Amino acid sequence: MSSGISERLAAIRARMREAALRAGRDPGAARLMGVTKTVEPERVREAFLAGLTLFGENYVQEALPKVAALAPEAEFHFIGHLQSNKAKKAVETFSAVQSLDRPSLADALNRAALAAGRTLPVLIEVNLGDEETKAGCDAEGALALARLAGGWPGLSVAGLMALPPWSENPEESRPHFRELARLAKSIDALKLPNVSMRELSMGMSNDFEVAIEEGATIVRVGTLLFGSRNT
Numbered sequence: 001m002s003s004g005i006s007e008r009l010a011a012i013r014a015r016m017r018e019a020a021l022r023a024g025r026d027p028g029a030a031r032l033m034g035v036t037k038t039v040e041p042e043r044v045r046e047a048f049l050a051g052l053t054l055f056g057e058n059y060v061q062e063a064l065p066k067v068a069a070l071a072p073e074a075e076f077h078f079i080g081h082l083q084s085n086k087a088k089k090a091v092e093t094f095s096a097v098q099s100l101d102r103p104s105l106a107d108a109l110n111r112a113a114l115a116a117g118r119t120l121p122v123l124i125e126v127n128l129g130d131e132e133t134k135a136g137c138d139a140e141g142a143l144a145l146a147r148l149a150g151g152w153p154g155l156s157v158a159g160l161m162a163l164p165p166w167s168e169n170p171e172e173s174r175p176h177f178r179e180l181a182r183l184a185k186s187i188d189a190l191k192l193p194n195v196s197m198r199e200l201s202m203g204m205s206n207d208f209e210v211a212i213e214e215g216a217t218i219v220r221v222g223t224l225l226f227g228s229r230n231t
């Protein structure tokens, strides 16, 4: 049985190390997240057995069997659009939420985390291209959300996440990644309580190397690892 996942994993990891070294960063500076939307639990397990321990899911329901099979040895983050009425289930299922994009969701996650007796790490999702079709807040909204969420005991603000406008050419993503890194720095400089911009989640299959060159600490890779998604 050779689905090629372990070979692809090794190839992606090698490219990640090279990108980090090119930028003068530690070769292990960025973690690889396998994005598993539409990927069968069995293939997620294969990736886990090949050594991948961080996964991202876009839908709470779809994640349940994968999380049940592999957590807590594997870590699952929520990266999709989250409805506030799913906050409780998300807090029960995921170790972190990377797609905090509005105050009402922060409120729902905070309440759910307090009810569960835990502190939930969250990343604030920033919409870099100001694309109307995409979730995420602008720079001002991100700052406001950091101030708000950092003040709530159920949440700890651990960084920023972004999906720049898709382009064939990864270099088109570079200015967006740079902007995200700059925004994280400027928020960190304010030294808000419970806000530490240690994670920059940026870069996907087509632009993860550029993202690492620009400071990513988590790259979210789906198709390059698991093959194209059937839509």
Ligand SMILES: *Cc1c(COP(=O)(O)O)cnc(C)c1O
Binding pocket: 035, 037, 058, 079, 080, 163, 204, 205, 206, 220, 221, 222, 223, 224
């Ligand atoms: C689907 C998805 C990815 C992975 O995209 P690929 O191009 O398949 O690597 C990363 N991040 C988010 C938020 C996604 O929805």
